[in-house]
Structure formats: C-alpha cells, structure tokens
Amino acid sequence: MSSLSVSERTAISVDDVSVTYRTSFERAPTLRSTILRLGRRERVVREIEAVRDVSFDVPHGTVLGVVGANGAGKSTLVRTIAGILPPSEGRVEVHGRVSTLLALGVGFNKKLSGRENVVLGGLAAGLKRDQLAEKYDDIVRFAELEEFMDMPMRTYSSGMYGRLAFSVAVNMEPDILLIDEALSVGDARFRRKSAEKMRELCGQDRTVVLVSHSLGTIQELCDRAIWMDRGRLRMWDEPDAVVDAYTEFLEVGQDAVTLEDV
Amino acid sequence: MSTPTLSQPPRHRREDEFTGERHVYVPHSVGLPPLRSYVHELWRRREFAVELSRTQLREQHFNTVFGQLWLVLNPLLLAFVYFLLVDILRRSTSHDGQFFAHLMAGLFVFYFIHNSITVGVKSVTKGGRLILNSAFPRALLPLAAVITAFMRFLPTFIVYIPVHIATGLPVGPELLWIVPIFALFALMAAGLSMLVAAAQVYFRDLSSFLPYVLRIWLYCSPVLYYAERVPERYRWILDVNPLGGLLTAWSDVLNRGHAPETTSMLLGLAWGAGIFVVAALFFMSREREFAVRL
Numbered sequence: 001m002s003s004l005s006v007s008e009r010t011a012i013s014v015d016d017v018s019v020t021y022r023t024s025f026e027r028a029p030t031l032r033s034t035i036l037r038l039g040r041r042e043r044v045v046r047e048i049e050a051v052r053d054v055s056f057d058v059p060h061g062t063v064l065g066v067v068g069a070n071g072a073g074k075s076t077l078v079r080t081i082a083g084i085l086p087p088s089e090g091r092v093e094v095h096g097r098v099s100t101l102l103a104l105g106v107g108f109n110k111k112l113s114g115r116e117n118v119v120l121g122g123l124a125a126g127l128k129r130d131q132l133a134e135k136y137d138d139i140v141r142f143a144e145l146e147e148f149m150d151m152p153m154r155t156y157s158s159g160m161y162g163r164l165a166f167s168v169a170v171n172m173e174p175d176i177l178l179i180d181e182a183l184s185v186g187d188a189r190f191r192r193k194s195a196e197k198m199r200e201l202c203g204q205d206r207t208v209v210l211v212s213h214s215l216g217t218i219q220e221l222c223d224r225a226i227w228m229d230r231g232r233l234r235m236w237d238e239p240d241a242v243v244d245a246y247t248e249f250l251e252v253g254q255d256a257v258t259l260e261d262v
Numbered sequence: 263m264s265t266p267t268l269s270q271p272p273r274h275r276r277e278d279e280f281t282g283e284r285h286v287y288v289p290h291s292v293g294l295p296p297l298r299s300y301v302h303e304l305w306r307r308r309e310f311a312v313e314l315s316r317t318q319l320r321e322q323h324f325n326t327v328f329g330q331l332w333l334v335l336n337p338l339l340l341a342f343v344y345f346l347l348v349d350i351l352r353r354s355t356s357h358d359g360q361f362f363a364h365l366m367a368g369l370f371v372f373y374f375i376h377n378s379i380t381v382g383v384k385s386v387t388k389g390g391r392l393i394l395n396s397a398f399p400r401a402l403l404p405l406a407a408v409i410t411a412f413m414r415f416l417p418t419f420i421v422y423i424p425v426h427i428a429t430g431l432p433v434g435p436e437l438l439w440i441v442p443i444f445a446l447f448a449l450m451a452a453g454l455s456m457l458v459a460a461a462q463v464y465f466r467d468l469s470s471f472l473p474y475v476l477r478i479w480l481y482c483s484p485v486l487y488y489a490e491r492v493p494e495r496y497r498w499i500l501d502v503n504p505l506g507g508l509l510t511a512w513s514d515v516l517n518r519g520h521a522p523e524t525t526s527m528l529l530g531l532a533w534g535a536g537i538f539v540v541a542a543l544f545f546m547s548r549e550r551e552f553a554v555r556l
C-alpha cells in the first residue's frame with residue numbers, strides 16, 4: 001500500500017484525530033427543564049465518539065471518496081477538516097482555501113432571497129465584496145436560477161436549493177472542495193452538468209473530498225477512497241477495492257441502487 | 263489497508279488556525295481559540311456582520327419610508343407613554359419639558375442596549391446552517407445585532423436633537439462627552455449580546471424571559487427619574503446596576519450640560535469592560551460547541 005509522507009504536496013493531513021462531543025437528550029434545552037432537573041441528578045448529556053483515531057493524508061490534486069454507513073462519522077470528519085468542529089484529540093492540517101458543500105446546503109436562511117444568501121455565505125467564508133461580485137454571475141448562471149435570485153429561498157424547490165448550494169461551492173474556486181452527499185441534486189441534466197464540473201475541478205490540480213452513498217460516483221470520480229465504520233478508518237485504498245470491500249461488508253451486492261450514478 | 267502516519271511530531275502552531283492558506287486544527291486546551299487570529303479573522307469578515315445587519319434591518323422594513331418612520335415613532339410614543347405615566351405618578355402640576363428630554367435620551371439609549379440583547383439572543387440559534395456548514399468566528403453573529411441596534415438608534419437620536427434645542431438645554435463643547443459614553447454603552451451592548459446569544463444555545467427559553475428582565479432593568483435605571491432624585495437608601499441600586507453609572511453620565515452631559523462625574527464614568531468603564539471581557543471569553547470558549555448543539 002502506498003504510504004505518503006508529509007510534504008508540500010499534502011493538501012489535508014489528518015493525524016490521530018478523534019472527535020468526541022457531548023449531546024443532549026433534550027430536544028430543546030431550556031432553563032425551565034434544567035431547574036426542574038436540579039434535584040434529580042439525571043444524566044442528560046451523552047458523549048458521542050463520532051470519529052476515533054483516524055489518520056490519513058490527502059495529496060494535492062487527489063479526489064478522495066468517503067464511504068460508510070449512516071452515522072459512521074463521515075460528516076463529522078468532513079466538518080473537522082473544514083474547521084467547523086474542533087478535534088478532541090489529534091491534529092488536522094489543511095493547506096489551501098477550503099470551500100464546503102455539506103449535506104444541508106451552504107448556510108442558507110430561508111427567509112432571505114437567494115442573492116442575500118449567496119452574499120452572506122460568501123462573506124462568511126471570508127471573501128471580499130468585489131471577489132464575490134465577480135463570481136456572482138457565474139454562480140447564478142451555473143445554477144440556472146437567474147429569475148429566482150430575488151425571491152426568498154423558502155419558495156425554492158429542494159432541487160433549486162441544491163443547485164444553488166452546489167454552484168456556490170464550485171464557483172468559489174477553492175483549492176480544496178469538501179462535498180457531503182450533495183451531488184444527487186437537481187434533475188438528470190443538472191446531475192450530468194455537476195458531474196462534469198466535478199471532473200473539471202478534479203482535473204485542475206484541486207483536492208476534493210467527496211462523501212457519497214453513490215458508490216458508482218466514488219468509483220468514477222475518485223482516485224482514492226476511505227471507508228469509515230463506526231468512527232474508525234476501516235480502509236484506505238483504491239476506490240474499486242474500497243467499494244468492493246464495502247459492498248461485501250454490507251452484503252448488498254453491486255446492484256443498480258448502490259451504483260446509482262451521479 | 264494502510265493508515266499513513268506523520269513522520270514528524272505535531273507542531274502546535276495555534277495561531278495558524280484561521281489565517282492564510284494553511285489551517286491547523288488542534289484541540290483547544292482551555293476551550294479558547296487562539297485570540298490573535300480570532301480577532302484578525304473577525305476583523306477581516308466585518309463586511310459579513312454589516313451585511314447580516316443590513317438584512318436584519320431589511321426584515322424590519324428599515325429601507326422603506328414608513329418602516330423608518332415606525333422605528334422612530336415607536337420609541338417616541340413609548341417616551342410619551344412613560345412621560346404621562348411618570349407625570350401622573352409625580353402628581354406634578356408643571357409639565358417639565360427638560361424632564362421629557364431626559365426621559366427621551368435615556369429611553370433611546372436604553373433601547374439601544376435592549377435591541378442589542380433582543381436581536382442578539384437568537385443570533386446564534388437562528389444561524390443554523392451557516393454555523394453547521396462554514397467556519398468563521400461566531401462572534402460576528404451577536405456583533406451584527408449590535409450594528410442593527412445602532413442603526414435603529416441613530417434615527418431616534420436625530421429626533422432627540424430638536425427636543426434638546428426646543429427645551430432650551432445647553433449646547434456646548436461638553437456635549438462631546440456623549441462620544442466616549444456611547445462607546446461604553448456599545449461595549450456593554452456587544453458584551454451582553456454575546457452573553458445572551460451563547461446562553462440561548464443552552465437555554466432555549468431564555469429569549470422568553472428576557473423581556474421581563476429588561477423591563478425590570480429599565481425601572482431600576484435612572485431613565486424614568488433623575489439619578490440625583492433617588493433617595494439615599496436606594497442609591498445602591500444605581501451602583502449595582504451596570505447601566506447606573508453610564509446613564510447618570512449620559513444625562514449629566516445631555517440634560518444637565520456639564521461634564522460627567524469621574525465616579526460615574528469609572529463605574530461605567532468598569533461595568534462595560536468587565537461585561538465585555540467576561541462575555542467574550544464565555545462566548546469564544548463555547549462557540550466551537552455550537553455546531554453540535556443546534
């Protein structure tokens with residue numbers, strides 16, 4: 001197996017990272033329930049070890065696929081790389097500008113218009129106004145939402161929502177693109193378009209981390225893959241090998257559903 | 263199967279966290295992010311806070327004529343209501359215009375704090391997807407609420423100016439004192455906004471208690487009365503009230519036409535800086551947890 005040392009070519013280096021967080025059982029924690037609970041000594045927080053002792057390096061220009069069952073820690077891992085969740089142990093080092101496209105879209109407030117959301121998301125990501133203005137037209141054109149940009153996002157369909165999120169992420173011209181199960185948005189045409197865009201980005205010496213349940217996409221787009229299983233790194237190999245082992249593990253076989261293309 | 267490991271020991275260069283092209287994420291020993299790069303990133307993204315505040319104002323129709331008018335009319339009517347109330351309670355026969363000016367100035371600046379808190383309290387919990395999906399200094403969210411409150415304060419202060427002149431209050435260089443005094447108000451507003459925004463994540467019913475707390479706070483503050491009219495045995499209320507010193511200084515400058523007393527300024531500085539530092543440390547030590555708490 002190839003083992004990579006840390007060099008200038010390393011885009012992401014994850015070193016013995018564990019992410020543990022405490023989460024509350026209560027749906028919405030309130031002062032009232034806290035006071036009511038005071039005398040009773042109930043345990044309401046639970047520690048969740050989402051990611052345990054994971055290490056891997058991603059060289060520049062690699063498209064890394066991440067597979068794993070629901071709750072395996074894939075999204076937590078990606079959020080840690082994005083700097084949203086701090087690791088509880090270990091160290092993550094990222095070289096380059098990161099753009100995230102995580103499962104829920106890009107920081108969108110449904111009451112605001114598409115335009116306001118794009119501007120706010122871009123500014124939060126650290127872009128300057130003029131940089132944003134430059135990219136704005138490309139974002140809108142790629143998402144094909146020209147006539148909807150001034151409407152509140154709550155009027156958007158989920159496909160439009162996903163298209164805008166994807167378009168924002170890929171047009172930020174990131175060095176490192178983190179994508180969490182977002183390729184399966186829009187209609188067949190937009191899926192093809194986004195797959196093409198992905199291929200284009202992958203060909204430009206960019207690093208992509210792609211979390212997907214669509215194993216066909218992983219096989220097609222990625223040149224490395226990791227398999228997360230209950231917080232641990234189970235496998236780190238060529239995509240075909242990982243997909244084979246993973247499907248064998250799941251005992252589902254490579255049928256049309258698991259291989260469903262982008 | 264292989265897990266390549268690093269050959270060199272991890273270097274804990276915490277200052278690299280947010281800045282530049284190289285990002286390093288390591289556990290936070292005391293829960294605090296590296297302060298220098300935090301402040302640097304905060305400043306670099308100030309446009310975000312401004313834009314967020316702008317959208318908040320747009321939600322309140324600040325950009326329309328009637329929306330603006332309402333934002334001015336609302337505190338103005340409130341000042342009238344309190345003036346009538348206090349006037350009746352005092353059973354005074356003479357209607358004191360200068361007292362009305364004092365009431366207005368105090369009420370408007372109190373509502374600056376009030377709005378910073380009520381807009382700020384939900385800033386983090388409403389930040390939802392923005393917090394889940396992008397890494398940025400979260401303090402920008404409550405700070406945007408302070409900008410919103412300031413933008414709402416400005417037009418009310420403009421309405422105050424003709425009242426100030428009409429009631430014959432002095433206009434002179436000592437009025438410049440309102441700049442440092444207001445800066446301390448803003449410092450306190452920023453602190454309180456961060457404090458309630460972080461607390462709201464853990465206690466989601468906080469925002470429903472707040473209006474009552476704020477109402478009581480108003481009654482304990484020298485807004486509906488002059489600070490010097492407070493009987494000796496109740497003076498301590500002004501001393502423990504974080505706004506006591508500042509509001510006294512505010513009224514001294516605006517409605518008494520003299521420089522504020524050193525004690526009220528020092529009291530205001532101590533409270534303002536104290537609340538700001540404690541709240542900022544509390545907020546920053548907690549903000550890494552917000553993403554999993556929402």
